Amino acid sequence: MTEFVRASIPPPPAPAPLTWPTDGISYGGDYNPEQWPREVWHEDVRLMREAGVSLVSLGIFAWGTVETSDGVRDWSWLDEVVELLHGNGIAIDLATPTAAPPSWLLTAHPEIAPVLADGYREPPGGRNAWCPANPVYRHYALRHVEELASRYGRHPAVRLWHVGNELGGGNMRCYCDLSAAGFRAWLEDRYGSLDALNVAWGTAQWGHRFGTWEEIDPPRGRHGAPNPSMFLDFERYSSDALLSQYLAEKEVIERHSDAPVTTNFMVGAGAQVVDYASWAPHTAVVANDHYTLVDDPYREQELAFAGDRMRGISAGRRPWLLMEHSTGSPSWQQRNRAKDPGEIGRNALAHVARGADGVLFFQWRASRAGAEQFHSAMLPHSGTRSRIWREVVELGGHLRAIAEVAGTRVEPARAAIVVDDAAGWALGHGLKPHRGLRYGPELRAWHRALWDLQVLCDVVPRDADLEGYDLVVVPTLLVVDEDLAARLDAVPRRGGTLLVTYLSGACDERNQVIPGGFPGAFREVLGAWADEFYPLQVGERATLDDGSSVADWTERVHLDGAEAVVSYTSGSLAGGPAVTRRQVGRGAAWYVSAPLEPAAVDRVTARLLAETGIARTVEAPPGVEAVRRVGDDRSYLFLLNHTGDEHTVAATGTELLTGTDVEPRVTLPPGTVRVVRER
Numbered sequence: 302m303t304e305f306v307r308a309s310i311p312p313p314p315a316p317a318p319l320t321w322p323t324d325g326i327s328y329g330g331d332y333n334p335e336q337w338p339r340e341v342w343h344e345d346v347r348l349m350r351e352a353g354v355s356l357v358s359l360g361i362f363a364w365g366t367v368e369t370s371d372g373v374r375d376w377s378w379l380d381e382v383v384e385l386l387h388g389n390g391i392a393i394d395l396a397t398p399t400a401a402p403p404s405w406l407l408t409a410h411p412e413i414a415p416v417l418a419d420g421y422r423e424p425p426g427g428r429n430a431w432c433p434a435n436p437v438y439r440h441y442a443l444r445h446v447e448e449l450a451s452r453y454g455r456h457p458a459v460r461l462w463h464v465g466n467e468l469g470g471g472n473m474r475c476y477c478d479l480s481a482a483g484f485r486a487w488l489e490d491r492y493g494s495l496d497a498l499n500v501a502w503g504t505a506q507w508g509h510r511f512g513t514w515e516e517i518d519p520p521r522g523r524h525g526a527p528n529p530s531m532f533l534d535f536e537r538y539s540s541d542a543l544l545s546q547y548l549a550e551k552e553v554i555e556r557h558s559d560a561p562v563t564t565n566f567m568v569g570a571g572a573q574v575v576d577y578a579s580w581a582p583h584t585a586v587v588a589n590d591h592y593t594l595v596d597d598p599y600r601e602q603e604l605a606f607a608g609d610r611m612r613g614i615s616a617g618r619r620p621w622l623l624m625e626h627s628t629g630s631p632s633w634q635q636r637n638r639a640k641d642p643g644e645i646g647r648n649a650l651a652h653v654a655r656g657a658d659g660v661l662f663f664q665w666r667a668s669r670a671g672a673e674q675f676h677s678a679m680l681p682h683s684g685t686r687s688r689i690w691r692e693v694v695e696l697g698g699h700l701r702a703i704a705e706v707a708g709t710r711v712e713p714a715r716a717a718i719v720v721d722d723a724a725g726w727a728l729g730h731g732l733k734p735h736r737g738l739r740y741g742p743e744l745r746a747w748h749r750a751l752w753d754l755q756v757l758c759d760v761v762p763r764d765a766d767l768e769g770y771d772l773v774v775v776p777t778l779l780v781v782d783e784d785l786a787a788r789l790d791a792v793p794r795r796g797g798t799l800l801v802t803y804l805s806g807a808c809d810e811r812n813q814v815i816p817g818g819f820p821g822a823f824r825e826v827l828g829a830w831a832d833e834f835y836p837l838q839v840g841e842r843a844t845l846d847d848g849s850s851v852a853d854w855t856e857r858v859h860l861d862g863a864e865a866v867v868s869y870t871s872g873s874l875a876g877g878p879a880v881t882r883r884q885v886g887r888g889a890a891w892y893v894s895a896p897l898e899p900a901a902v903d904r905v906t907a908r909l910l911a912e913t914g915i916a917r918t919v920e921a922p923p924g925v926e927a928v929r930r931v932g933d934d935r936s937y938l939f940l941l942n943h944t945g946d947e948h949t950v951a952a953t954g955t956e957l958l959t960g961t962d963v964e965p966r967v968t969l970p971p972g973t974v975r976v977v978r979e980r
Contacts, residue, residue, distance in 0.1 A: 306487050306538065306541050306542045306545045308487050308490040308491030308537075309491075310545075310579065312582070313583045316582075317585070319585060319619055321586075321620070321658060321659075321707065322356055322392050322394065322460030322561075323356050323392050324355070325700065325707050326658055326659060326700045326703065327355055327659030328352075328353055328354055328355050328356065328696070329349070329354040329356040329357045329358075329391070329661050329662075330358070330625075330661045330662035330663060330678075331661070331662070331663045332357035332359050333664060333666075334359075334382050335362075335363050335366045336666075336668055336669075336671075337666065339381075341666075342381075345665065345666060346389045346391065348680060349389070349391055349665070350389060350391075351694060352679065352690075353694070353697025353698060353701055354665075354679075354697065355391060355392060356661065357392075357393060357394065357661075357665060358394040358624065359379075359382065359383070359395055359396065360379065360395055360398050360449075361396040361463070361466050362400065362466075363379065363396075364398035364399065364402065364403050365402075365405070366378070369403075369405075371409070383458055383459075384458075387457065392458060392460040393456075393458045393459050393461075394460070394462070394624075395462055395463065396462075396465070396466065397445070397462070397463070397465060398449075399442040399446065399546075400428060400429050400468075401428070401466075402430060402431055402438065402441070402442075404425060406438075406441055407430065410437045412437070413430075413431050413432060413435045414430050414432065415429075415431065415432045415471075415472045415477065416432070416475055416476045418474070418476050418519075418521050418523070419521070419522065419523055423472075427471050428467075428471040429465070429466070429471035429472040430472070431472060432472065432477055433472070433480075433543050434475065434479040434482070434542055436479075439549065442546070443549060443553055446550050450462075450554045450558055453558075455557070459558065459560055460560055461560055461561055461562075461563065462554050462558065462561065462562040463565065463624070464547050464550045464551060464554075464562060464563070465546070465547065466564075466565060467565055467567055468546070468547060468564055468575065469539075469540075469543050469567075470567060470574065472543075474519075474535070475542075476519045476521050480539075481518050481519050483538070483542060484518075484519055485514045485517050487541065488534065488538075491534070495512070495513070495514065499511060501811045501813075502528050502530040502534075502811070503530060503813060506528070517531075520532050527731070529730070529732075530811050532726075532730055532731060532812075533726060536723065537723065540575040540576040540579070540580075540722075544575070544583070547564055561586055562584065563585055563586050563587065564580075564584065565588045565624040566580070566581075566589045566611075567589070568589045568591070568607050568614070569603060569606070569607045569741075570741040570744055570748075573726060576722045576723065577614055577722065578614045578721075578722065578762030581615060581616075586615075586619055586621060586622055587611055587615045587619070587621045588622040588623075588624040589621065589622070589624060590624055590626070591604065591652070592625075592626060592627055593648070595635075595636060599749055601647075601648075601651065601924075601926065601943045602745070605655060605926065606745060606748045606760060608652050608655030609718075609757075609758055609760040610720065610760035611655070611656065611657070612655060612656040612711055612759060613760045613761040613765065614761075614762055615656075620656060620658035620659075620710075621656055621658070622657060622659040622661070623649075623660045623661060624661050626648060626649070626652070626660070626661075626663070627676070628640065628645050628662055628677045628678060628679055628681070628693060629645075629677030629681070629689055630677050631676055632674075632675045637675075639677075643973070645689070645692045645696060646692060646695060646699060647973075647974055649696055649700075650699065650974045650976070651939075653700075653706065654926070654939035655928055658707050658708070662679050663678075664678050665679050666678055666679070667682045679693045702957050702958055702960075702976075703937070703957045703976050705935075705957075705978075706930055706937050706976070708932065709932040709935070709936075710931060711928060711929070711930050711931075712929045712930065713769060714758055714759040715769075715770060715772065715915045716757070716759070716772040716773075716915060717758065717760070717761045717770040717774070718747060718748055718759075718773075718776065719762075719763065719773060719774070719775050719785075719789070720760055720761070721762065721780065721785075723763075723810075724740065724781075725739075725740035725741075727779045727808065728777060728779045728804065734834045735836040735854055738853065740777060744776050746776070746896070746899070747802075748760065750899070750903050752926070753903070753924075754906070754907075754923075755917045755918045755920075755921055755925065755926070755927040757918060757928060758774075763782075763785050767788055767792060768795075770792070771796075771798065771913040771914070771915055772797065772798045772800070772910075772913045773789065773797060773798070773799050774800045775800065775802065775805050775823075776802045777802055777803065778805040778806065779804050779805065779806075779808055780809070780810060780812055781806045781808070781810070783809075786823065789823065790823070790826045793883075793885035793886070793888030793889055794885055796887035796888045797913070798889045798891070799888070799890045799891065800890075800892075800893065801890070801891065801892050801893070802893040802894075802896075803820075803854055803893065804819075805823065806819075806821050806822030806823045807820055809822075817830075818830035818832055818859075819831040819832075819856065823890075823892075826883075826890045827890045827891075828860065828861050828863035829858055829859065829860055829862075829863040829878065829881040829892045830858070830859055831856035831857055832857055832859065833856070835854075835855040835857060835872075835873070836853065836855075837851075837853055837855060843871050844870045845867050845868065845869060845901070846867060846868045846869075849897065849900060850898065851895040851897060853896055854895055854896055855869065855874055855894065856874075856894040856895070857873075858879070858881065863878075863892065864881065864883070865879075865881055866880040867879045878894070879895055880892070880893050880894070880897075881894075889912060891905070919938075919940070919951060919952075920951065921940075921948060921950050922944070924942070924943045924944035925940065925941070925944065925950065925969065926940070927941075935979075936978075936979045937976055937978055938952055938979055940952070940975045941973075941974050942971060943972070944971060944972075945971045945972070946971055947970050947971060948969045949966045949969065950966060950969060951966050952964075952965075952966060952967040952975075953965055953977075953979065953980050954978045954979040954980045956978075957977070957978055963975075
């Protein structure tokens, strides 16, 4: 029998008061002592103390090292490591090692491995090599978690619990027969009847009406054109199935321990793995793994986007934790990139600036063997003679110098970007007018314009409270339900400014097109609509009357109460609106019908800020990042210079990293960070 997953996950209990796992800002990384002989462990803790490490994630991949065969466990080595860390004042984020089922289990039950859409069953050796619908896996996983939690649940060194590892990373979707059965049960719970499902999915198209639940399978195969509503529901089911595993392990832990429970997300601006916004309320503290991409020309801005989204999905209620990032080159990109001198600390402090009260790395000591043997670490293969080690020690000193920042919050933002993982899934899959469009680039485009101007922006989920924001940006939000459409409609009507970009609001939450013209959900408030899409071909560009041009996508837009701000000047759309604005009482609603060039985005953004009165955190050139964290009686201005030039920025107070007073300006040498306790 498969594990039953409900379409409506029960709401989490009200969050309990959170005791942060360490004093000050947590610092450390994944610690895998099972990879090393005992004599190395004592050197590890000595060097951890030298670096200022206060928290390590322990046991993430240790299931097979503890449970060496079915029911046969050797806890002695883990007991020894726990006591060694505790004796040296290092707190433990204890992981359930369920991301890595042991070889004996995979051999005895190969059916627990996930199956790809083409029917290929993943062989052993990968990560998260299990199907969340498989009851055999669930039985063994919870049995081990029960033993682990009962043994260490009350140990004073265990300050945090870490369920699995990057859930969905390697088993994001499973198409096996058990998953199919789970999907059917989820659908029956969601829709109640086949008649309702057939209407929601529009199964009359291609004659795919379902007469029994057993006729429904996941969107298997490689034909690439499954029913878009079916596809979106399978994505939702898959996210809920993985969440159900997290919740099952969390429930076992909480029977034995009062320490907070979390799991590590993979939030960025790229692929959407699971619906992180729906997961976040079930974690005591939201945690993220973040790695920059070598081919990203705006790596620092993408890092800021991830931090702003972590803050958004935690609803500003608590600090968040950076569970993993790298000291240098990772090992999973095509051509990996080392970090430049000073970049380790600058990246880490950028996360702290945007709300993290802890920065951890993967991993503590570089592995000599195994798949990640060339992944960078806090203690690299070259040891303590390396630049990485010197910067790791320096970062530990910096975090101690700004320890008083812990517990403060990032100041309230007046701008927000609305993000929905389901909209990203829908946009990137199926038969579309342009099948190459992806969710991340448009999100990044508008966030970058604000980042360049040192304007703080929350990246918020679909159910966020929007009342406090004067500017709300909605990039390519293809799928929109009635509730979100109504809350966005209310933004300009209460005096705020709403900006919607192309393909937003085209479909409802079922992934069905909203009729009457695009963008269906927002036509009325925008006072503009499109009757036809005009995707551009490879190498083709359309020109605009502001001197810029666009690629990939255009629309034939009609005015219905709005005015044209920018118009097309080429092709069959010449003379037609490209960017529109409608005055709505004291507010305004903008529509952008094409992916604008960066300079054009900057021009629109400058006007948005002028009409909303949103001020910049500081006046500085692009590449200088500025974020303020505030407490009850104090504030801290984080200034990060990502450029190769020296800049000065207005600031008055005490600079904590150097211990010097600054007034009325602080100097930022190239690549440096300053944290000013403001007066």
